[in-house]
Amino acid sequence: MLIGRRLERGRLEALLAEAREGRSEALVVRGEAGIGKSALLDDLASVADGMGVLRGVGIETEAELPFSGLHLLLHPFVDRLDVLPGQQAAAMRSVFGLAEVPVRDPFLVGAATLTLLSDLAARRPLLCLIDDAQWLDRASSDALLFAARRLHEDPIVMVFAVRDTAQPFLTPGIEVMRLDGLGRDSAVELLAECAPELTVPVRDRLLDEAGGNPLALIELSRVSRNGLVTPVGPLRIAGRVQDAFRAQLEELPAATRLLLLLAAADGTCELDVVLRAGVALGVSPVDLGPAEEARLVVTSADEIKFRHPLIRATVYQSAPHHQRIAVHGALARALSLVADSDRRSWHRAAAATGPDDEVAGELEHAAERARHRGGAVAVAVAYERAARLSTGQEDKAQRMVRAARSAYDAGRPEWATRLATEAAALTGRAAVVAEATYVRAQVAYESTSPAADAALALEGAMLITGSHPERAVSMLTEAVWAARDACAHDLVKEAVAQLETVRLPSDAALAPVVAALIGYGRHADGDFGAAVVPMRALVEAVRAGIVRAGTVRDFVERVIAGFMGLLTADDVAATDVLESLAADVRADGSLGWLPYVLEPLAIGRLLLGDFRGARADLAQGISLASDIGMDMQVTVLKAIAVWLAAVVGDAAECRTLAGEVREHAALHPTNAALASWGVGLLDLAEGRFEQALDGFEEACGGPARHDLLIRAVPDHVEAAIRTGRADLARRHLPALTAWAGHNDVGKALELRCQALLTDGDQAERHYRAALRLLPDRPYDVARTRLAYGGWLRRQRRRSEARAALAQAEVTFAKLGAARWAERARTELTALGDRPVAHAQADDPLQRLTPQELQVVRLAAAGYSNREIAARLYLSPRTVGHHLYRAYPKIGVTRRMELAKLGL
Numbered sequence: 001m002l003i004g005r006r007l008e009r010g011r012l013e014a015l016l017a018e019a020r021e022g023r024s025e026a027l028v029v030r031g032e033a034g035i036g037k038s039a040l041l042d043d044l045a046s047v048a049d050g051m052g053v054l055r056g057v058g059i060e061t062e063a064e065l066p067f068s069g070l071h072l073l074l075h076p077f078v079d080r081l082d083v084l085p086g087q088q089a090a091a092m093r094s095v096f097g098l099a100e101v102p103v104r105d106p107f108l109v110g111a112a113t114l115t116l117l118s119d120l121a122a123r124r125p126l127l128c129l130i131d132d133a134q135w136l137d138r139a140s141s142d143a144l145l146f147a148a149r150r151l152h153e154d155p156i157v158m159v160f161a162v163r164d165t166a167q168p169f170l171t172p173g174i175e176v177m178r179l180d181g182l183g184r185d186s187a188v189e190l191l192a193e194c195a196p197e198l199t200v201p202v203r204d205r206l207l208d209e210a211g212g213n214p215l216a217l218i219e220l221s222r223v224s225r226n227g228l229v230t231p232v233g234p235l236r237i238a239g240r241v242q243d244a245f246r247a248q249l250e251e252l253p254a255a256t257r258l259l260l261l262l263a264a265a266d267g268t269c270e271l272d273v274v275l276r277a278g279v280a281l282g283v284s285p286v287d288l289g290p291a292e293e294a295r296l297v298v299t300s301a302d303e304i305k306f307r308h309p310l311i312r313a314t315v316y317q318s319a320p321h322h323q324r325i326a327v328h329g330a331l332a333r334a335l336s337l338v339a340d341s342d343r344r345s346w347h348r349a350a351a352a353t354g355p356d357d358e359v360a361g362e363l364e365h366a367a368e369r370a371r372h373r374g375g376a377v378a379v380a381v382a383y384e385r386a387a388r389l390s391t392g393q394e395d396k397a398q399r400m401v402r403a404a405r406s407a408y409d410a411g412r413p414e415w416a417t418r419l420a421t422e423a424a425a426l427t428g429r430a431a432v433v434a435e436a437t438y439v440r441a442q443v444a445y446e447s448t449s450p451a452a453d454a455a456l457a458l459e460g461a462m463l464i465t466g467s468h469p470e471r472a473v474s475m476l477t478e479a480v481w482a483a484r485d486a487c488a489h490d491l492v493k494e495a496v497a498q499l500e501t502v503r504l505p506s507d508a509a510l511a512p513v514v515a516a517l518i519g520y521g522r523h524a525d526g527d528f529g530a531a532v533v534p535m536r537a538l539v540e541a542v543r544a545g546i547v548r549a550g551t552v553r554d555f556v557e558r559v560i561a562g563f564m565g566l567l568t569a570d571d572v573a574a575t576d577v578l579e580s581l582a583a584d585v586r587a588d589g590s591l592g593w594l595p596y597v598l599e600p601l602a603i604g605r606l607l608l609g610d611f612r613g614a615r616a617d618l619a620q621g622i623s624l625a626s627d628i629g630m631d632m633q634v635t636v637l638k639a640i641a642v643w644l645a646a647v648v649g650d651a652a653e654c655r656t657l658a659g660e661v662r663e664h665a666a667l668h669p670t671n672a673a674l675a676s677w678g679v680g681l682l683d684l685a686e687g688r689f690e691q692a693l694d695g696f697e698e699a700c701g702g703p704a705r706h707d708l709l710i711r712a713v714p715d716h717v718e719a720a721i722r723t724g725r726a727d728l729a730r731r732h733l734p735a736l737t738a739w740a741g742h743n744d745v746g747k748a749l750e751l752r753c754q755a756l757l758t759d760g761d762q763a764e765r766h767y768r769a770a771l772r773l774l775p776d777r778p779y780d781v782a783r784t785r786l787a788y789g790g791w792l793r794r795q796r797r798r799s800e801a802r803a804a805l806a807q808a809e810v811t812f813a814k815l816g817a818a819r820w821a822e823r824a825r826t827e828l829t830a831l832g833d834r835p836v837a838h839a840q841a842d843d844p845l846q847r848l849t850p851q852e853l854q855v856v857r858l859a860a861a862g863y864s865n866r867e868i869a870a871r872l873y874l875s876p877r878t879v880g881h882h883l884y885r886a887y888p889k890i891g892v893t894r895r896m897e898l899a900k901l902g903l
Contacts, residue, residue: 004186031179034215058135066375069140088112111147118875134670166189183213376410487703496521619850649819
């Protein structure tokens with residue numbers, strides 16, 4: 001029975017109760033070394049009756065080995081990998097060393113971990129305990145935390161014990177329980193139990209020194225029996241505990257300490273490896289005896305286990321440097337199997353006393369093996385160490401820049417910048433300096449601003465435009481698109497000018513991309529005529545497979561193609577391209593890319609009037625981006641969600657999201673302008689025309705006015721007309737007219753504006769012409785019918801007005817555009833009509849949450865729960881739960897009935 005932990009035990013046991021009821025829970029137990037985290041986990045495991053218990057632990061010396069922590073936790077279940085979806089199974093086989101298949105996206109391993117845990121919990125509730133999580137390798141911690149955040153309806157509890165360290169271990173999205181020291185009474189009780197013979201003065205001294213830390217109380221009470229408690233000043237808890245362990249170690253024979261050092265230096269503590277290395281250093285198995293008698297370690301047939309992680313740390317840190325070098329060298333020689341290549345390389349590196357090209361080469365191979373398994377942090381660590389062991393400056397620079405790229409890929413921006421800066425300072429080779437500058441550019445996007453990203457990417461590209469044109473195009477693509485986000489038109493122009501100098505092979509697949517980006521530069525300047533042809537050509541190139549559509553290769557180019565289609569009002573083609581890319585990304589398991597696809601895809605759905613689909617895309621995109629730490633992409637997606645919330649009439653959501661987006665307005669003016677358009681739409685729908693006009697002025701008159709916001713001009717015109725400002729209504733119309741000259745959608749929107757600005761037969765001709773050009777745009781059709789119906793009412797053509805307004809109301813209701821439906825009903829009321837309930841407006845799909853809608857759509861398409869889970873990065877049980885909740889909302893009882901809904 002634990003002493004003094006009644007509340008903490010109650011909280012943890014409540015998690016078990018939740019799991020037994022079929023609900024997932026995750027918790028982080030945080031505290032200083034020795035505070036009782038491990039004991040609390042042991043206690044929880046002891047009361048998990050009827051549950052499966054998985055235990056894992058982070059090992060500091062294995063932090064460079066990718067997925068070592070995950071392997072320790074899940075390797076007993078490798079026979080269950082066949083139950084995983086194809087890409088997930090392949091990823092897990094790769095990280096477990098069972099197959100030579102590269103892991104394209106490390107987050108796919110997180111999805112596979114989620115599915116495997118869900119499968120293990122299908123038979124009985126599961127308790128998953130991870131001790132010393134702060135020492136997990138980054139690849140394992142990312143996978144486990146991803147799974148913990150996305151478990152919802154599975155009987156699983158995940159508890160992470162995290163020690164306070166100088167480098168914080170972050171666990172966003174998971175509840176934290178802080179474990180503090182024991183109260184005085186509980187500390188006295190613990191001392192009375194473990195050392196009843198202590199005198200009161202010694203006991204009081206220990207109580208003061210330990211500060212309620214249970215391990216400190218236990219270990220200090222042991223050494224106090226030998227008179228080792230002295231009146232020294234207060235130390236950190238870990239220091240006091242380590243001093244106690246150090247005192248015990250000093251009593252051991254030298255040979256025993258050497259064997260313990262071998263075990264501490266090799267994270268796996270494999271007994272045969274430690275003993276083989278020990279023979280080379282003149283020690284034998286007999287020398288382990290004193291350590292076992294002192295209860296510092298426990299040995300089994302295959303491993304040496306330290307009683308507490310701090311004992312391992314104390315053993316290693318107390319050893320002199322020359323002895324550590326000798327131990328690592330002996331361990332490297334003892335590891336002869338091919339499977340031990342990475343461990344051997346790291347031991348050789350730890351034993352190196354100066355530059356060593358042979359060891360550096362081994363570490364480079366280890367880095368590439370880690371890349372193959374998807375462990376970006378491990379790749380960066382290995383390349384950095386290889387660089388520092390390299391004798392030649394050029395080899396050192398090349399390895400350092402590769403380390404920088406991997407650090408960026410791992411989400412470690414400060415480390416990536418430091419490595420990239422160092423790499424550039426080591427060499428004058430243009431390719432290396434350019435790559436280092438590119439890494440710094442990509443870091444700058446979030447750490448400084450998109451404009452800083454664009455400037456640095458342009459700087460890097462200019463170094464290699466002639467020598468490495470395809471890589472230069474990648475950097476210039478970054479420059480153009482980051483400058484677009486920053487509304488930095490001067491940088492767009494510079495990057496486009498540089499693109500015009502690139503000389504690609506005549507058959508290069510990138511040629512349409514370069515032409516489209518140059519076209520975008522013209523578009524940003526308002527020269528729409530010169531822009532449309534190359535921008536739309538990229539869309540067609542992707543659809544025709546010239547830019548390798550059908551795979552996730554050329555991902556950036558295909559996303560840009562989608563944007564190009566949206567910017568030129570080729571919305572149907574753009575959405576087709578993006579839907580295809582989203583399908584490929586999901587099938588490939590590259591969930592780290594999915595939020596970037598869902599951004600333009602949601603915009604395309606909004607423009608086509610598929611508000612439900614856009615809502616589902618945005619919900620998934622925001623959820624995924626939040627779970628994998630893509631903070632800026634969360635902001636981008638929220639900016640789009642502002643527009644959606646405005647159209648469907650969710651005023652509170654609209655204004656809340658807009659406030660969050662505007663916090664980043666200085667760095668991301670495009671997002672802020674999109675949010676202003678959304679808030680303006682809400683004000684317009686609710687009749688606050690002056691406020692709406694202010695929002696539209698910001699959107700239509702700002703630096704992003706020639707981007708997607710060109711479509712906000714009709715709203716600006718309507719708000720200005722409603723406020724009696726016909727002069728102001730014409731302010732931005734020339735830009736819309738120029739853009740509309742190259743697409744039917746734009747022409748229809750312009751015609752609606754002209755109808756609002758004119759009277760008589762000419763206005764009617766404009767309305768009718770606009771409606772003829774908008775057959776596949778239900779929202780824009782309804783907006784035009786609403787305006788036309790209002791005009792007809794004012795012309796006293798009541799029957800025609802009633803028909804137009806009724807159609808508008810029904811369409812708005814079906815789309816879920818509640819405020820606009822109310823506007824249409826207000827117009828009908830002005831005709832003397834009473835509100836009528838329209839059967840076709842009562843769409844049951846509107847009752848579904850975004851995730852329920854996604855699940856229902858995939859189920860209607862014939863996918864199984866397991867297949868749906870793989871595409872949405874959920875557990876199969878959570879998918880089943882969503883279907884269970886959705887069926888009564890939409891009036892079905894069986895899966896086969898979903899096909900009737902026309903999804």
